[in-house]
Every structure is written in structure tokens, then in C-alpha cells.
Amino acid sequence: MNKLPFQLGIHPINWVGEDVKEHGEDTTFERIVDDIQALGLTGTEMGRKYPTDPEILKNELAKRGIRLTSQWKSVLFSDPAYLEDELNAYRKHAQFLKEMGSTVISTCEVGGSLHFDPRRTPNEKEVLRLSEAEWQCLAKGLNAAGAIAKEHGLKLTYHHHGGTAVEQPEEIDRLMELTDPELVYLLFDTGHAYYGGADPLTVLKKHYDRIAYVHLKDIRPQVLEEARAEKADFVTCIRKGVFTVPGDGCIDFGPIINELMRRNYNGWAILEGEQDPAEHPAYEYAKKALLYIDSLIPDRK
Numbered sequence: 001m002n003k004l005p006f007q008l009g010i011h012p013i014n015w016v017g018e019d020v021k022e023h024g025e026d027t028t029f030e031r032i033v034d035d036i037q038a039l040g041l042t043g044t045e046m047g048r049k050y051p052t053d054p055e056i057l058k059n060e061l062a063k064r065g066i067r068l069t070s071q072w073k074s075v076l077f078s079d080p081a082y083l084e085d086e087l088n089a090y091r092k093h094a095q096f097l098k099e100m101g102s103t104v105i106s107t108c109e110v111g112g113s114l115h116f117d118p119r120r121t122p123n124e125k126e127v128l129r130l131s132e133a134e135w136q137c138l139a140k141g142l143n144a145a146g147a148i149a150k151e152h153g154l155k156l157t158y159h160h161h162g163g164t165a166v167e168q169p170e171e172i173d174r175l176m177e178l179t180d181p182e183l184v185y186l187l188f189d190t191g192h193a194y195y196g197g198a199d200p201l202t203v204l205k206k207h208y209d210r211i212a213y214v215h216l217k218d219i220r221p222q223v224l225e226e227a228r229a230e231k232a233d234f235v236t237c238i239r240k241g242v243f244t245v246p247g248d249g250c251i252d253f254g255p256i257i258n259e260l261m262r263r264n265y266n267g268w269a270i271l272e273g274e275q276d277p278a279e280h281p282a283y284e285y286a287k288k289a290l291l292y293i294d295s296l297i298p299d300r301k
Contacts, residue, residue, distance in 0.1 A: 010286055011045045012044060030060075033064050044061070070106045072106045104267075105157065111130065111165060112128035112164065139178035143180045156185060158186055159189060172186070181210060200256060241280075244273050248289070257297065
């Protein structure tokens with residue numbers, strides 16, 4: 001494979017679902033990291049099957065030449081009643097990632113989400129958009145968390161995410177406008193950008209100076225269209241198979257990879273599929289995605 005100018009890793013969500021627990025439930029940590037090593041990849045995010053003891057995890061990853069790039073952190077900063085406890089939890093999260101040698105914290109506001117907001121009830125059907133006061137509280141909390149990350153030598157990278165209050169292009173723009181560029185960065189996710197109604201390349205170009213982490217994920221447009229017609233929620237969309245690996249959906253990754261190369265992006269880019277591995281085996285799909293990405297890289301001999 002041609003050498004990329006940025007570091008390429010893969011998320012364990014390809015093997016074991018995070019939001020859909022039955023996906024890959026019987027898959028072991030050892031199977032995941034052995035597959036990652038066999039794929040020739042050197043970065044992974046934290047997964048729910050991974051050991052939580054830092055020493056054990058470091059040892060198991062080091063044996064395979066893999067490093068932990070990040071770990072998802074849900075936050076509820078839009079409600080001031082939660083701010084203090086959330087920042088305390090964020091500090092512990094940052095300490096763990098620092099010990100693991102990571103450089104970024106994947107961070108996502110869950111206020112208003114159907115699936116992640118602890119204040120919501122099961123009979124509700126829609127994501128709640130943020131009020132002006134909630135936007136201001138969110139920005140305040142993210143800036144404070146970003147300062148914590150910075151203290152630990154990390155960057156807070158905000159994950160715009162389907163099924164949350166920051167998923168649409170105008171919401172990504174607003175978040176970037178309200179937060180301190182020295183403290184809050186962007187996790188650019190191609191699949192979630194498309195899911196939220198944005199053109200991924202447009203988001204990449206518009207906010208490149210804030211991007212410190214990348215997720216490469218594709219979309220099956222016919223599944224998304226059917227799910228939208230049914231008014232399916234985010235987790236139902238995953239169960240239907242809306243997401244897949246790059247090269248297996250409708251997103252043209254050529255201009256995206258070219259833009260990252262042109263800008264000399266040198267951070268991590270993480271492959272994601274987030275689909276049922278029983279139907280879409282993680283190793284095989286990852287291998288196809290790597291061949292696809294390789295085909296997009298100009299020969300630089």
C-alpha cells in the first residue's frame with residue numbers, strides 16, 4: 001500500500017457495535033486487535049470489549065504494534081446542573097487517555113439526544129434542538145473541557161454526530177463559532193456529515209483549520225432514504241445498515257483524501273463501518289476499504 005501522509009487506524013466498532021449492542025456481541029478483544037494487526041494498521045480507538053486496566057491494555061496493544069488513538073466521551077454541558085460533575089468525569093477521562101499516549105478526546109454533547117441523554121424518556125421520538133441558552137452553556141462547558149484536555153497534552157475534538165443536537169451543517173458551524181479555537185477542535189466524520197445533511201467535502205474545506213481528528217465512514221443512500229421516509233431514529237438507521245466502510249457506499253472519497261493530502265494533514269484517520277459484522281465481516285470489509293483508499297492515492301514515485 002502506498003504510504004499515506006497521515007496515520008491510518010480503525011475503530012473496533014467495525015467488529016463490535018457501540019450503539020447496537022447485539023452487533024458482534026460474541027467477538028473478543030483478542031480477535032479485534034489480532035485482525036487490526038493483520039490488516040497492517042497501527043491505531044485503534046477504545047472499544048467496549050477492551051481491557052480497562054491501562055497497563056493490561058498498553059501491553060496487549062504494544063505486543064501488536066498498535067496504539068490507542070482516542071476514546072469517545074459523552075458530555076452533558078448544555079444543562080448547567082450537570083456541568084461540575086461532567087467536568088470532573090472529563091478530567092478522569094483525560095487522565096486515562098494521557099496515560100495511554102493518546103492525543104485527542106472524541107467528545108460529543110448528548111443533551112437532546114433520544115439515545116444518549118439520561119433525561120429523556122423511552123416514549124419520545126425526536127432529537128431536541130438546543131435553545132440559545134443551551135448553546136451558550138454547551139460552549140462554556142466545551143471550552144472548560146478543552147482546557148482540561150490541554151493540561152493533559154490532549155486536544156478536545158468535537159464529534160458532530162447523527163441523532164444528537166450537533167449533526168446538521170449549520171449546527172457544526174454554530175459550534176465552531178461559539179467555541180475557542182485554541183481549546184475546541186473538530187472531529188471530522190464523513191459518514192455523520194452526510195447523515196446530518198452536509199456535503200462532507202464542504203465541511204472538510206470550511207473547517208479544516210479546526211480539524212484534529214478524522215473518521216472515514218461511508219453511507220448507503222438507499223437505506224438512508226428509506227429510513228428517513230419511515231422517520232426511523234438513529235439507532236434504527238444503524239440496524240438497517242445505513243453506515244459502511246469507505247468505498248462501499250455513495251461518498252466519493254477521492255476529493256476528501258486529496259484535500260487531506262493537499263493540506264498535509266498528519267493526524268489520525270480512523271476507518272469506520274458501524275454495521276452488523278455477521279452480515280458484513282469486519283476484516284474483509286476493512287481490507288476492501290484499504291484497497292479502495294490505496295487506489296485514490298496518486299503514485300508519488
